[in-house]
Amino acid sequence: MPKPTDILSFAATQLTLLDAELQAELAETNALLSSHTPTTLSRAGLAILNLTVSSIRTGLGGKTVVELGLDPAVVGKGDKPDIPEHGIRVGDIVAVQDQPAGSAKKSEKRDLAKQGVEGVVLRVKRENIEIILDKEDADVPSGGKLWLVKLANHITYKRMNQTMGNLGKLSDQDYTPFMRVLFGQGSPSPLPSDLNHGSNPLHKLEWNDPSLNDSQKEAIRFALASREIALIHGPPGTGKTHTVIELILQLLKQKLRILVCGPSNISVDNIVERLAPHKVSMIRLGHPARLLPSVLNHSLDVLTRTSEAAALVQDIRKEMDDKQASIRKTRNAKERRQIYTDLKELRKEFRERERGCVDNLIRGSKVVLATLHGAGGFHLKGQEFDVVIVDEASQALEAQCWVPLMWVKASKLVLAGDHLQLPPTIKSLNSKEAKAAKKAIEKEDDADRVPAGKMDAVKPVVCTTTLETTLFDRLLALHGPSIKRMLTTQYRMHENIMQFPSTELYDSKLIAADAVKHRLLKDVPYKVEDTDDTREPIVFLDTQGGDFAEKSEDEEIKKGGKGMSLGDSKSNEGEAALVKLHVHHLTEGGVRAEDIAVITPYNAQVALLSGMLKEAYPGIELGSVDGFQGREKEAVIVSLVRSNADGEVGFLGEKRRLNVAMTRAKRHLCIVGDSETVSRGSRFLKAWMDFLEENADLRYPNISDTYVDEAGAG
Numbered sequence: 251m252p253k254p255t256d257i258l259s260f261a262a263t264q265l266t267l268l269d270a271e272l273q274a275e276l277a278e279t280n281a282l283l284s285s286h287t288p289t290t291l292s293r294a295g296l297a298i299l300n301l302t303v304s305s306i307r308t309g310l311g312g313k314t315v316v317e318l319g320l321d322p323a324v325v326g327k328g329d330k331p332d333i334p335e336h337g338i339r340v341g342d343i344v345a346v347q348d349q350p351a352g353s354a355k356k357s358e359k360r361d362l363a364k365q366g367v368e369g370v371v372l373r374v375k376r377e378n379i380e381i382i383l384d385k386e387d388a389d390v391p392s393g394g395k396l397w398l399v400k401l402a403n404h405i406t407y408k409r410m411n412q413t414m415g416n417l418g419k420l421s422d423q424d425y426t427p428f429m430r431v432l433f434g435q436g437s438p439s440p441l442p443s444d445l446n447h448g449s450n451p452l453h454k455l456e457w458n459d460p461s462l463n464d465s466q467k468e469a470i471r472f473a474l475a476s477r478e479i480a481l482i483h484g485p486p487g488t489g490k491t492h493t494v495i496e497l498i499l500q501l502l503k504q505k506l507r508i509l510v511c512g513p514s515n516i517s518v519d520n521i522v523e524r525l526a527p528h529k530v531s532m533i534r535l536g537h538p539a540r541l542l543p544s545v546l547n548h549s550l551d552v553l554t555r556t557s558e559a560a561a562l563v564q565d566i567r568k569e570m571d572d573k574q575a576s577i578r579k580t581r582n583a584k585e586r587r588q589i590y591t592d593l594k595e596l597r598k599e600f601r602e603r604e605r606g607c608v609d610n611l612i613r614g615s616k617v618v619l620a621t622l623h624g625a626g627g628f629h630l631k632g633q634e635f636d637v638v639i640v641d642e643a644s645q646a647l648e649a650q651c652w653v654p655l656m657w658v659k660a661s662k663l664v665l666a667g668d669h670l671q672l673p674p675t676i677k678s679l680n681s682k683e684a685k686a687a688k689k690a691i692e693k694e695d696d697a698d699r700v701p702a703g704k705m706d707a708v709k710p711v712v713c714t715t716t717l718e719t720t721l722f723d724r725l726l727a728l729h730g731p732s733i734k735r736m737l738t739t740q741y742r743m744h745e746n747i748m749q750f751p752s753t754e755l756y757d758s759k760l761i762a763a764d765a766v767k768h769r770l771l772k773d774v775p776y777k778v779e780d781t782d783d784t785r786e787p788i789v790f791l792d793t794q795g796g797d798f799a800e801k802s803e804d805e806e807i808k809k810g811g812k813g814m815s816l817g818d819s820k821s822n823e824g825e826a827a828l829v830k831l832h833v834h835h836l837t838e839g840g841v842r843a844e845d846i847a848v849i850t851p852y853n854a855q856v857a858l859l860s861g862m863l864k865e866a867y868p869g870i871e872l873g874s875v876d877g878f879q880g881r882e883k884e885a886v887i888v889s890l891v892r893s894n895a896d897g898e899v900g901f902l903g904e905k906r907r908l909n910v911a912m913t914r915a916k917r918h919l920c921i922v923g924d925s926e927t928v929s930r931g932s933r934f935l936k937a938w939m940d941f942l943e944e945n946a947d948l949r950y951p952n953i954s955d956t957y958v959d960e961a962g963a964g
């Protein structure tokens with residue numbers, strides 16, 4: 251019997267864990283801000299110096315938008331006023347402050363982090379950057395030079411916290427039967443007994459895409475027939491989004507109203523783009539600056555401007571802009587106060603009119619799309635949907651999934667994802683709260699342990715969660731595999747590349763589509779020579795023997811938003827040289843650098859490789875395994891890095907990370923690693939090394955090869 255999850259204690263645990271996660275993120279940002287000078291932060295891409303306000307206007311929701319550009323005093327004569335390269339992106343939370351002197355002491359800087367105004371980056375252009383301010387009456391520092399600095403993103407936490415807070419306030423009679431199923435207090439309604447037979451009406455569906463494969467069709471029928479929950483399990487390259495699109499079209503044929511969400515803007519935009527050719531009446535919520543240009547025509551903002559009611563809203567917007575402009579000209583405190591009062595009134599009026607206009611638009615749409623977080627905006631409060639679909643569901647925190655579920659009225663949920671790839675990144679994994687939650691889970695597991703050999707008959711049960719447990723994981727654990735259907739034909743990898751992950755992780759169920767199963771690099775649709783490398787789907791450069799030892803390094807702050815983490819990382823120079831050599835061989839054979847990706851679990855190795863490869867091969871893509879999830883390339887080289895006498899594998903011990911690493915390549919996968927060290931890491935790693943030994947083109951490079959060929963390798 252599945253053990254039901256106590257909803258109140260679930261909400262309380264989530265709140266504690268979310269708070270620990272926020273604290274971890276704040277601590278990381280504070281450590282950065284307090285221990286580095288503004289110049290270092292700017293070099294690391296986390297701050298922009300020497301700015302001034304170039305204009306202030308009213309944006310969506312009546313919020314103040316400040317545009318910042320480079321201070322003309324720092325722009326050389328005849329130079330373009332372009333902002334130097336930085337890693338601040340749309341959606342980032344930033345503070346705008348008077349710029350501290352370059353020599354400011356650490357403690358002064360720490361205080362500064364609390365001054366100035368905070369806001370969200372709305373638009374990033376070469377010459378300026380726009381920020382929506384959080385507080386309506388915030389006074390932007392003016393006069394001297396300003397700087398802008400990236401802060402921890404606490405806004406997403408706020409919404410998740412509110413959601414979990416609201417969940418925790420419900421009483422027993424508030425729980426709908428749908429919610430009870432989500433917490434195992436009820437079982438999903440039984441499926442029609444003839445679902446798998448031709449007699450069921452769902453077998454007479456007219457498909458919009460006749461090329462759907464059988465597992466995709468079965469998943470769609472299953473999702474249509476399920477009353478409360480359906481999980482669509484899409485291993486790498488199996489057309490998960492393809493299936494979701496067809497599902498949406500079928501639901502629309504049944505005249506149902508659908509809310510489609512994903513954890514990121516890109517996951518949602520991807521669906522909008524693929525639905526657009528089907529002429530679906532849909533609306534995409536979310537700020538236009540965060541949406542892909544191709545999606546804008548479906549965005550609420552653009553539709554609001556082009557609809558009839560829009561004119562009324564525009565009038566007020568103009569009046570507010572004029573008032574904003576006048577504040578800056580006024581020095582008189584009394585006048586300024588009056589203007590703020592007027593603005594407040596106008597803002598109220600603006601919101602009311604805007605709400606009316608927006609409400610009409612949204613209520614008229616059969617498909618509404620938003621990020622999970624965005625679905626919690628006031629626009630959707632209490633609206634009714636027949637089905638909520640979450641794509642990339644295993645990339646979302648459970649609390650994130652509850653944002654739409656608590657906010658709109660819905661009675662059915664479809665999750666599409668792959669719980670065997672990486673879950674969302676968690677920073678507080680080792681916090682006190684996270685450890686306590688893990689312990690509680692282990693205790694539950696122990697209580698449920700069954701005699702060996704009977705395991706299959708028992709469903710795993712997870713009543714307590716860590717932040718890493720996604721809703722997808724928890725539902726699967728709660729109700730067992732009968733609530734999911736797996737897509738089994740993959741359209742990405744050569745069959746040899748697919749084989750190991752299929753056997754080890756997907757019950758040997760994956761099948762390579764005919765179009766891809768024998769594709770090699772030498773067959774790409776441009777001229778590539780037939781070489782020892784281009785004719786091999788898998789190459790293993792085994793560095794065993796101890797000559798290619800790893801190195802530990804303290805990671806410096808890196809350029810760009812994602813590289814904020816400080817701490818211990820690993821690199822391996824010998825492996826990096828082998829990677830370079832392999833890239834050299836591939837490109838010599840005619841493979842374009844743009845068709846090659848080099849990935850590795852360690853940031854220090856990314857940095858090392860970047861220094862060695864970027865200049866010689868500008869088109870090549872380099873990055874962490876985690877950052878490459880969801881992507882694919884013709885040729886992928888994976889540098890495993892770990893090589894030590896103790897068999898320490900750290901990060902590599904995570905199966906889901908390895909799964910991502912080994913399933914990105916379409917035609918050629920080259921693994922560079924030390925089989926001796928790696929195979930000691932886990933049973934899974936041992937099995938992988940054995941598989942490579944038998945099935946890959948196995949090579950034992952010599953450290954001296956890397957010196958000789960280095961010279962010739964560009």
Ligand SMILES: Nc1ncnc2c1ncn2[C@@H]1O[C@H](COP(=O)(O)OP(=O)(O)OP(=O)(O)O)[C@@H](O)[C@H]1O
Pocket residue numbers: 461462463466484485486487488489490491492493741742880881
């Ligand atoms: N039935 C099908 N017939 C032919 N090609 C298909 C079919 N289904 C999916 N594909 C192709 O497979 C590829 C992957 O599809 P899609 O982008 O939907 O995958 P996904 O599973 O969402 O991706 P990921 O593996 O990154 O999660 C696409 O190129 C798509 O056109």
